[in-house]
Amino acid sequence: xxxxxxxxxxxxxxxxxxxxxxxxxxxxxxxxxxxxxxxxxxxxxxxxxxxxxxxxxxxxxxxxxxxxxxxxxxxxxxxxxxxxxxxxxxxxxxxxxxxxxxxxxxxxxxxxxxxxxxxxxxxxxxxxxxxxxxxxxxxxxxxxxxxxxxxxxxxxxxxxxxxxxxxxxxxxxxxxxxxxxxxxxxxxxxxxxxxxxxxxxxxxxxxxxxxxxxxxxxxxxxxxxxxxxxxxxxxxxxxxxxxxxxxxxxxxxxxxxxxxxxxxxxxxxxxxxxxxxxxxxxxxxxxxxxxxxxxxxxxxxxxxxxxxxxxxxxxxxxxxxxxx
Amino acid sequence: xxxxxxxxxxxxxxxxxxxxxxxxxxxxxxxxxxxxxxxxxxxxxxxxxxxxxxxxxxxxxxxxxxxxxxxxxxxxxxxxxxxxxxxxxxxxxxxxxxxxxxxxxxxxxxxxxxxxxxxxxxxxxxxxxxxxxxxxxxxxxxxxxxxxxxxxxxxxxxxxxxxxxxxxxxxxxxxxxxxxxxxxxxxxxxxxxxxxxxxxxxxxxxxxxxxxxxxxxxxxxxxxxxxxxxxxxxxxxxxxxxxxxxxxxxxxxxxxxxxxxxxxxxxxxxxxxxxxxxxxxxxxxxxxxxxxxxxxxxxxxxxxxxxxxxxxxx
Numbered sequence: 001x002x003x004x005x006x007x008x009x010x011x012x013x014x015x016x017x018x019x020x021x022x023x024x025x026x027x028x029x030x031x032x033x034x035x036x037x038x039x040x041x042x043x044x045x046x047x048x049x050x051x052x053x054x055x056x057x058x059x060x061x062x063x064x065x066x067x068x069x070x071x072x073x074x075x076x077x078x079x080x081x082x083x084x085x086x087x088x089x090x091x092x093x094x095x096x097x098x099x100x101x102x103x104x105x106x107x108x109x110x111x112x113x114x115x116x117x118x119x120x121x122x123x124x125x126x127x128x129x130x131x132x133x134x135x136x137x138x139x140x141x142x143x144x145x146x147x148x149x150x151x152x153x154x155x156x157x158x159x160x161x162x163x164x165x166x167x168x169x170x171x172x173x174x175x176x177x178x179x180x181x182x183x184x185x186x187x188x189x190x191x192x193x194x195x196x197x198x199x200x201x202x203x204x205x206x207x208x209x210x211x212x213x214x215x216x217x218x219x220x221x222x223x224x225x226x227x228x229x230x231x232x233x234x235x236x237x238x239x240x241x242x243x244x245x246x247x248x249x250x251x252x253x254x255x256x257x258x259x260x261x262x263x264x265x266x267x268x269x270x271x272x273x274x275x276x277x278x279x280x281x282x283x284x285x286x287x288x289x290x291x292x293x294x295x296x297x298x299x300x301x302x303x304x305x306x307x308x309x310x311x312x313x314x315x316x317x318x319x320x321x322x323x324x
Numbered sequence: 325x326x327x328x329x330x331x332x333x334x335x336x337x338x339x340x341x342x343x344x345x346x347x348x349x350x351x352x353x354x355x356x357x358x359x360x361x362x363x364x365x366x367x368x369x370x371x372x373x374x375x376x377x378x379x380x381x382x383x384x385x386x387x388x389x390x391x392x393x394x395x396x397x398x399x400x401x402x403x404x405x406x407x408x409x410x411x412x413x414x415x416x417x418x419x420x421x422x423x424x425x426x427x428x429x430x431x432x433x434x435x436x437x438x439x440x441x442x443x444x445x446x447x448x449x450x451x452x453x454x455x456x457x458x459x460x461x462x463x464x465x466x467x468x469x470x471x472x473x474x475x476x477x478x479x480x481x482x483x484x485x486x487x488x489x490x491x492x493x494x495x496x497x498x499x500x501x502x503x504x505x506x507x508x509x510x511x512x513x514x515x516x517x518x519x520x521x522x523x524x525x526x527x528x529x530x531x532x533x534x535x536x537x538x539x540x541x542x543x544x545x546x547x548x549x550x551x552x553x554x555x556x557x558x559x560x561x562x563x564x565x566x567x568x569x570x571x572x573x574x575x576x577x578x579x580x581x582x583x584x585x586x587x588x589x590x591x592x593x594x595x596x597x598x599x600x601x602x603x604x605x606x607x608x609x610x611x612x613x614x615x616x617x618x619x620x621x622x623x624x625x626x627x628x629x630x631x632x633x634x635x636x637x638x
Contacts, residue, residue, distance in 0.1 A: 076443075078567070128626050129580045131387075135571055136626075139619025146612035250563070254389075254447060261444055299462045303455025310434070310448040317438050 022264025023276040025315075030283050037290040044293040053285045055172035056240065059084070059233040060252075061281035062178055064259040065185045066229030068277040071257075071265045072189075073222045074202040075123060075130035077116075080230050081252030082141035087112050087234025089145060092154035092244035095161040104161055108238075109231030113224050115141075120223025124216040142248050149246040162239040174236050181232065182278040189274060198222055199271070259284060262312050333577035334589050336628060340621075341596045348603025355603050362485055366553070368598045369487035370395075370546040372591070374565065375572045376498040377542035379590045380535045382573055383502070385515040385582025386442035388536065390431060391543045391569060393453035395562030398424035398547035400457040403466030403557035413473060421544045427453055428540015432533040450566070454559075461559040469555060477553030487549045494542070499587040507531065515582025572597055575622055596621070 038045040063080055070077050087108040094104035119137055123130045166173040189195035200208035201215045208215050238244050263280035265272025287308060291301050349356040374391050381388045398420050405416035427449070434445040479486045502508040510531045513521040522528050543562075551557050576593030578585025597618055604614040 122623070122627070126627055126630050128623070128630055131570075131580055132574050132626050133623060135567060135574070136619040136623035138567065139571070139615045139622065141619075143612045143615030143617075143619065147610050147616070254450065258447055258451075261447070297459070297462070300455065300459035302451055303459045306448060306450075306452025306455045309451055313440055313444055313448055314434070314438055317440055 022262075023273060023279060026263060026276060026279040026283050030279065030286055033283070033286050033290055037293055041293045044290060049289060049293075051172060051175075053289050054178070054282065055174045057281060057285035058172075058174035058178035059236040059240070060255055060259060060285070061278040062181055062236065063230050063233035063252075063256045064263070064277040064281050065181060065274045066226035066233075067256045068260040068263065068265045068272055068274045069185070069189070069198060069222050069229075070130070070226045071260050072202045072272050073198050073219055074205070075219065075222075076257065077119070077134045077223075077226060078131060078253050078257075079119070079134040079138040079141055080226075080256055081250075081254075082138050082145070082248045083112055083115065083227075083230050084234040084237055084252060085246075085248035086141050086145050087231055088238035088244050089149055089154065089246045091161075091235055091238045092157060092246075095157055096154060101158070101161050105163065105235050108234060109228065112231035112234065113227035116223040116227030116230070117220060120220035123223070124219035138253070145246065145248065152246055154244040154246060155242065157239070157242065157244070163235060165239060174240065177232065177236060178278065181229065182274055185229075185274045194218070194221060203271075255284070258309060262309065334586065334592060337575070337577060337589060337592045337596065337625065340625065341592055341599065344596055344599050344603070348599060348607070351603065351607035355606050360602070360606075362483075362488070364598050364602050365488040365491070366485040367602075368594055369485070369491045370550050370553075371565065371568050371572060372491045372594050373494055373542045373546045373549075374539070375569045375576075375590050375594055376494055376587060377535070377539040378569045378573050379498070379576070379578055379585055379587055380502060380511055381442075381539055382570070382578045382580060383511050383515045383582055383585045384532060384535060385518065386435065386532070386536075387446065387570070387580075388428075388431060388442065388539045389446040389566045390427070390449040390453055391539060392562040392565030393450045393457065394424050394427045394540055394543040395547040395550065395565055396559055397427060397453045397457040397460075398544040399551050399557045399561045400461045400466075400559050402548065402551055404460055406469075407466045413470065417548055421541070421548065424544020424547060425537055425541040428543065429533065429537040431540065432536030435536060436529040436532050454563075457559040461557075463559065466557045467555065469552075474552050474555060477549050477551070477555075487553075490545070490549070495587060495591055502587055507534075511535065512583055515579075515584070517583075568597075571618065571622055575625055 034045065043049065063084065067077060067080060090108040090111060091104050094107060095101065115137070119130075119133055122128055122133045163173055168176070189198065197208065197213045197218050200211065200213055201218045205215050208218075237249070259281040260272070260277040261280075262283070263272065263274075263276030263278070265277060284305070287305060288301060291304055292298070296304060345356075354360060374395070378388060378391065401423050402416055402420035405411045405419050406413050409416075411419065431442075431446055431449055434440050434449070435442050438445075476486055481489055502511060510521065510526045510528075513524070513526055514528050514531060518528060543565075547562070550561060572594045573585070573590050574580060574593070575596065576585070576589035576591070578589060600617055600621065601614045604617060609617075
């Protein structure tokens, strides 16, 4: 305390910025975006728009939580978009065929966890790089989904199934899920043995082993958790519109990976937080929406987004070089 | 030691390919005809060209996810240069090729100069280049190319599709560069241990810059052939190409961690994938069912290779 008063807040602030630098940058960007765009076009700050930004993209943030864990453990998953497509289709099929709503919610999530348990086991015990395994899994899920459903849309979904459209206390339920799951995952990563072992395994697998962690079991566990989050994301995705398209949402895996990485998760493993990835997912959603309110032609949306990703990455690299 | 290990994976793959060809030929009598095989070669060329360059990229321990977007961007630019700016078509082709190559060079610059991990750098440019293609085209497609232009994608030389000649020539060039030149050895050295390569006097950044630029050029070349084959340009061309290409390269035995891999392996991987796609389609499996099989083959082949390695290494 005395040291603190001598240099008011300096070391604590320094440590805080050092630990959460990327999260702070992303958060400030979100605030700046709201202020600037809100001044230019006040309708950007309307309830409807803010609701649609948060509720419409909550599933991406939730999927990015699991993805962050996988990347922190030193792996990657390029099949998550396909998995979410499959989950949505299974859930919708169960719902329209008269199964109880909770079955339609829970069974697809269990399916996602089972698939990822398999992926995790392959990655952990056969040492096949995760990008290869999940690339294969992407083909299997995508091909399987299209050949079984023939791309038919599922409609006439029962109202009580549409969990993402429920609004307890006037706020879309997807937002509750996003906030709650991010908080739980952040605490889990920081304060439980398993959460810490994820960082240890991603940072240095052999050192983790020497410290008494079973890296293989940790990796399988991480993938199962990732399946849980992808499952929940898939259910929210399935229930946010009136129809389920029975296809793989294009480039969803890239959006999710990008959210994790921009949120400060090092692609090399071992560092990052799930708070950062959720903030980054929100930032992307805000940028997408802001561009519409700034009257940028819809055709240029992706180019601007790409440029922003690139700028963020370059700024992050510059910042990291200064810190180290 | 590495040579024998490389040969081993390629032997497994070669045997797998032969078995697949025999099984597919017995399933459908339309499969093993010269016409069908040449036609399959035609369809394989675009992915093949990009896969050759991707082999170099992955051997250095990098990855390039933006190849599909570069293909899309080049295709759009070709159409815009010719139709909207009124340039003669040959000039438009050269300019579009130059732009695609430049896009690859930018990837290389971001990766070498700013030390951004290749996965992240090309993830960003994947979005950027596709976005540029969408923005420039505004979802309009360009049609009505002159007849002679279709030669690149539909023509034949001595009974063999034109682009198969291009792919064949590119394969030989790539195999020679990677297998026999100092540049190729530098590529392997970077993938095996980048720091060690740097200290042994290899100009790591220059080599990488060339390789990513080359990937851009190959993607642009594939774009021209693609446009000529399908006679139109759209901004969504080449979406998902990166995954097809990486699957082929990895199936061909190139280690995703770098330092290992050959052009022959990549070509075998590509042939196996194309044969499976075509053979299964001919024997009545619907288009998307074949993707499942490719996924299974990818995991299975790598699994077999990994188990083999472990038995040997002990």
